[in-house]
Amino acid sequence: MDSKRLTPPALESLQRVRVILCATSHPGNIGAAARAMKTMGLNRLILVNPKIFPDPQADAMASGADDLLANAIVCTSLTEALQGVVLALAMTARRRELATAPLWVRDGALELVGMAAQGEVALVFGNETSGLSNEELAQCGCWAMIPTDPDFSSLNLAAAVQIMCYELRMALLGTPAVPTIPTMVDVGQLATHDEVEGVLSHFEQSAVDSGFLDVASPGRLMLRLRRLFARARLEREEVNILRGFLASFQRKRG
Amino acid sequence: MDSKRLTPPALESLQRVRVILCATSHPGNIGAAARAMKTMGLNRLILVNPKIFPDPQADAMASGADDLLANAIVCTSLTEALQGVVLALAMTARRRELATAPLWVRDGALELVGMAAQGEVALVFGNETSGLSNEELAQCGCWAMIPTDPDFSSLNLAAAVQIMCYELRMALLGTPAVPTIPTMVDVGQLATHDEVEGVLSHFEQSAVDSGFLDVASPGRLMLRLRRLFARARLEREEVNILRGFLASFQRKRG
Incomplete structure (x- = not known):
């Protein structure tokens, strides 16, 4: 093992992934999410009705991912943010009244990566406290959950972005060529x-x-x-x- | 899929995992790491020579994981922190001059989970900027890397803790009947x-x-x-x- 570089087709797929943050309350979380994305090679950030943006706190938390903030697109509705995507995967912290059960994130990542070979896709995250509205969830083709401890599922927004982007990268890297040890x-x-x-x-x-x-x-x-x-x-x-x-x-x- | 609860043996294994943060500079990162741990069901935090701890910033970032901070053990050396463990997995951001190549985190998690069935294990994280010293790395039985983008590998400490704890939980949820080796x-x-x-x-x-x-x-x-x-x-x-x-x-x- 010397490096874990993506193949050119995998890189192209990664460029087709939008990360959409809806109604984010704390600008620091936007910056931290940008940093989390960039560590995994994602760079397309879309903000739907952020409470405060741009903001020095976002810049401070991005530490090195300032380019993602500078290029971030701000929209006024999820519908606008999802224009042109072939699949949107919504992150949810609970089952709610979804028509179909959500996927676990590892499976969700595989699903998204499969579609990204064919067109634009999106990962959608809701507000820190209230998550996505039912209307927003309904606009997404599938839903995914992070398997947290049932007694403490309070993931920080940027931490959820980090896990999901990591799973996307892992899915694109595919089965590791290296043996276990x-x-x-x-x-x-x-x-x-x-x-x-x-x-x-x-x-x-x-x-x-x-x-x-x-x-x-x-x-x-x-x-x-x-x-x-x-x-x-x-x-x-x-x-x-x-x-x-x-x-x-x-x-x-x- | 209705819940993703750990089996009693898996829960026991998780209780045998210490998360050791060495020479952490920013107390906020300690709090965020505690929160990241707790979302995945880990609760044993050990701090080796933290620069500032306890601190209101740590409390603020823990948001709900205050119990982990209250129960955190502060040590003056990694040797002390590792007393009694059968395997220590060190996180590293680069290959360095390690005698053996590091594992990728997913494999590292499987390895650690396999050993946690038998005894105390540890996950070891270094300072935000400088990582672990060569002496500290040498005290650990194996090393693991997160497969970041080679052009931007600057993961936040708590984000690294989040990914690793997530992988541990995933490894325990999938509890392979046979250990890796x-x-x-x-x-x-x-x-x-x-x-x-x-x-x-x-x-x-x-x-x-x-x-x-x-x-x-x-x-x-x-x-x-x-x-x-x-x-x-x-x-x-x-x-x-x-x-x-x-x-x-x-x-x-x-």
Whole structure:
């Protein structure tokens, strides 16, 4: 793993995603949302009837995503903001009286990404306290929920934007090419079988010399050590370090 | 889908997760991180040398997660904060000179959840600007990165906490029947962080005694050994074996 860059088609899809914030009360949240978007490579911000915008608090919270604020489009209705989209995904914190149950955000992101290959799409967020109105929810083709703790579901607006944009990016990155633990084997030069056997013999001899290992009843000691080294996938340099240690002990004793 | 409640074992695992914030500069970020944690059902916050805490800004940003701040534990070192954990996952924004490549957060969450079934685990976040020091990173068994846009990776601290806690909850909701690396976890009782530190100190002292390690120019020796042990996920019995070895060498010399 060296970078997690999007492919050109995935980048194009990401450019087709509008993030629409409706009736946001606190300008700081607009700035923080812009920053959250930009970290995930999204840059099209639309504000529907923001209470206060532009505002120095928005600028302060954007820290580096000022370009998104400068290019933000301000609309007076969600209808206007949704012009031309093929799919709008509304974020909701509760089930309400939606005709169909909302998706979980991970599935919602996959849905949106699938449509973004074909046209403009939108992610729609409501007011910090009251969320989206029923009329606004009804204008969106699907709904998504973040699986919060049922006892404390009070997500900050920018935090919800962050999670959703992260899921969009993950969906576009697709199944990770890297295995779960890529890392444990690809770094140093791995020790060969006989090098590992060498350090095991060295340990055994040292342990016998020091009286730790009784040749007559060795028990499971060497077996345990062998399992440990096998699991660790010893590297050549590590073998050298361990043998250096052991040799120094033997010299000291000799 | 009507609710997304965690099963009792998953809830128990979540209670074993410590969120450790190191050297946080802005108290507002501590409060926002607490809120982010609580939305995902995490509640154990540990602060290592926070610049300012407690503080009204932290309270204001916690909005409803005040209990996490009230119960937060303040420590003076990461070592202290990691006492008793079987796995610490450090968040990093760049590859640095880590011996092994970091995991992506989704895989890191699976890893952590797998270990949380067996013991205490920790998520470790660094300072807003400088991240974690190399010494702090070295104390953690694995590292994870959030796949941000390579051109703008400036995630807010609380946003990073939010994503990671969300991924933990998602991992627990999807609780895979088998852990990611079954062979590494289902065998013996895992050693705790301080037990591993103990065997490392023992190695170091023995190596100094034997003349293998020059205190004046230690080089990368102990760092290499630390990485090897972190990778191997030492079990308690293995720690005992290694310490037995070392003690026998020292007795023989004495």
